[in-house]
Amino acid sequence: MTLDFSTLLPYSGHILEGLVTTLWLTVVTTFVGIALAIVVAYVRDLGSGIMSRLLGGYVEVVRNTPFIVQLFFLFFGLPALGIPISATVAALVAMILNLGAYTAEILRAGIDSTARGQHEASRALGLSRLQSYRHVVLVPAFSRIYPSLISQCIIVMLGSAVVSQISVFDLTYAANFIQSRNFRGFEVYLVVTLIYLLLAVGMRLSFELVGRRLFAFRQGGSA
Amino acid sequence: MTDFTLWDIVRNLLLAGRWTVVLSLIAFVGGAGVGLVLTLLRMGGLKPIRWLIRLYVDVFQGTPLLMQLFLAYFGAAVLGFDVSAWTAASVALTLFTSAFLCDIWRGCVEAVPSGQWQASRVLGLNYLQSMRHVILPQALRLAVPPTVGFSVQVIKGTALASVIGFVELTKAGTMLNNAAFAPFTIFALVALGYFILCYPLSRYARYLEKRLYGAGIR
Numbered sequence: 001m002t003l004d005f006s007t008l009l010p011y012s013g014h015i016l017e018g019l020v021t022t023l024w025l026t027v028v029t030t031f032v033g034i035a036l037a038i039v040v041a042y043v044r045d046l047g048s049g050i051m052s053r054l055l056g057g058y059v060e061v062v063r064n065t066p067f068i069v070q071l072f073f074l075f076f077g078l079p080a081l082g083i084p085i086s087a088t089v090a091a092l093v094a095m096i097l098n099l100g101a102y103t104a105e106i107l108r109a110g111i112d113s114t115a116r117g118q119h120e121a122s123r124a125l126g127l128s129r130l131q132s133y134r135h136v137v138l139v140p141a142f143s144r145i146y147p148s149l150i151s152q153c154i155i156v157m158l159g160s161a162v163v164s165q166i167s168v169f170d171l172t173y174a175a176n177f178i179q180s181r182n183f184r185g186f187e188v189y190l191v192v193t194l195i196y197l198l199l200a201v202g203m204r205l206s207f208e209l210v211g212r213r214l215f216a217f218r219q220g221g222s223a
Numbered sequence: 224m225t226d227f228t229l230w231d232i233v234r235n236l237l238l239a240g241r242w243t244v245v246l247s248l249i250a251f252v253g254g255a256g257v258g259l260v261l262t263l264l265r266m267g268g269l270k271p272i273r274w275l276i277r278l279y280v281d282v283f284q285g286t287p288l289l290m291q292l293f294l295a296y297f298g299a300a301v302l303g304f305d306v307s308a309w310t311a312a313s314v315a316l317t318l319f320t321s322a323f324l325c326d327i328w329r330g331c332v333e334a335v336p337s338g339q340w341q342a343s344r345v346l347g348l349n350y351l352q353s354m355r356h357v358i359l360p361q362a363l364r365l366a367v368p369p370t371v372g373f374s375v376q377v378i379k380g381t382a383l384a385s386v387i388g389f390v391e392l393t394k395a396g397t398m399l400n401n402a403a404f405a406p407f408t409i410f411a412l413v414a415l416g417y418f419i420l421c422y423p424l425s426r427y428a429r430y431l432e433k434r435l436y437g438a439g440i441r
Binding site for chain 2: 003060061063064065066067068069070072073076077078079080081154158159160161162164165172175179185186189190192193196197200201
């Protein structure tokens with residue numbers, strides 16, 4: 001057995017291109033997915049209307065089916081219904097729907113653990129419904145669930161490797177492409193796996209850095 | 224080209240679904256076995272062993288399952304083994320599962336108050352005895368709900384074995400789609416198949432969790 005990593009060098013451009021795709025997919029998903037989760041959690045929090053039930057169904061379907069099947073359903077299924085969708089858009093939509101569903105569920109647990117009386121008290125003190133929701137419900141809930149949120153975002157980033165299967169040129173696609181050229185499968189996958197690992201570590205560190213600023217009010221306090 | 228009736232599609236998916244179930248069971252049972260050994264080693268072991276196990280867990284949790292599958296598949300070839308998709312998928316999913324379960328179970332063992340440890344040691348039980356009679360029974364109660372919950376992730380994870388050519392539910396779906404070209408129906412049915420497998424487990428995990436914490440334990 002011999003490992004030869006030098007055959008990878010001519011392909012560093014491909015790896016870089018794939019890395020950029022994986023990164024921007026992850027960044028967009030993180031922001032839009034969390035926004036979606038807030039909306040879903042808000043509507044479900046309001047009560048048991050038909051919207052709330054529909055959103056509950058969405059969360060359960062996403063959480064109980066594999067990402068790759070969701071991806072195939074969007075990418076192959078929608079065009080068959082006459083709705084054209086590009087691979088990149090399908091990937092992005094699938095990733096956002098995923099993060100949205102998982103985060104909505106995490107967020108709900110965070111919201112449930114905020115005492116209901118606080119919400120009512122802030123309303124009585126004259127905050128509008130949205131103000132109260134933002135300052136009294138959402139921010140404390142986020143600060144409480146932040147560790148789970150970090151993990152979830154990383155899971156979605158790692159899961160995005162699957163978008164290579166509908167030919168989105170991400171990091172994994174680059175690895176498959178290089179493997180098909182130089183037949184050095186193991187070396188390529190080893191390097192790319194290491195890049196994913198670094199991405200995961202980097203994401204955790206940046207999230208923690210942002211969290212320290214966002215939730216600075218909790219520091220020193222008993223929370 | 225032959226025409227596919229809905230029943231043809233459903234029948235073929237059901238046949239392939241068996242392999243999703245079998246692979247999930249292999250991964251879960253194998254992963255639980257390896258995970259248990261790792262958990263025990265990690266709780267009692269020497270510092271370098273603990274450190275190595277932590278690295279193992281971090282690496283599997285910090286890399287895509289798809290990459291782990293590719294590495295198992297191509298890595299074995301580099302080492303000179305000719306592995307089937309079956310073997311590669313079983314090995315990769317078992318290791319993946321063991322890392323996550325090891326992490327979940329470590330949390331459960333640590334959640335048992337340390338006074339319990341000290342008390343049992345003071346009463347003259349050795350490490351294994353304390354573990355077996357005092358710590359593990361308590362940790363086990365805490366461990367059941369998240370373990371059941373994680374089994375859902377294992378089942379969903381087996382879908383990725385389709386990428387290295389293992390014919391299970393997802394692969395059968397893509398193959399059927401190539402022949403019948405009814406992607407909307409086929410992938411909706413594939414998703415339904417996973418949902419039928421996963422949803423009861425999710426519900427059961429949530430029920431167990433509610434019961435555990437509702438009962439005021441911990």
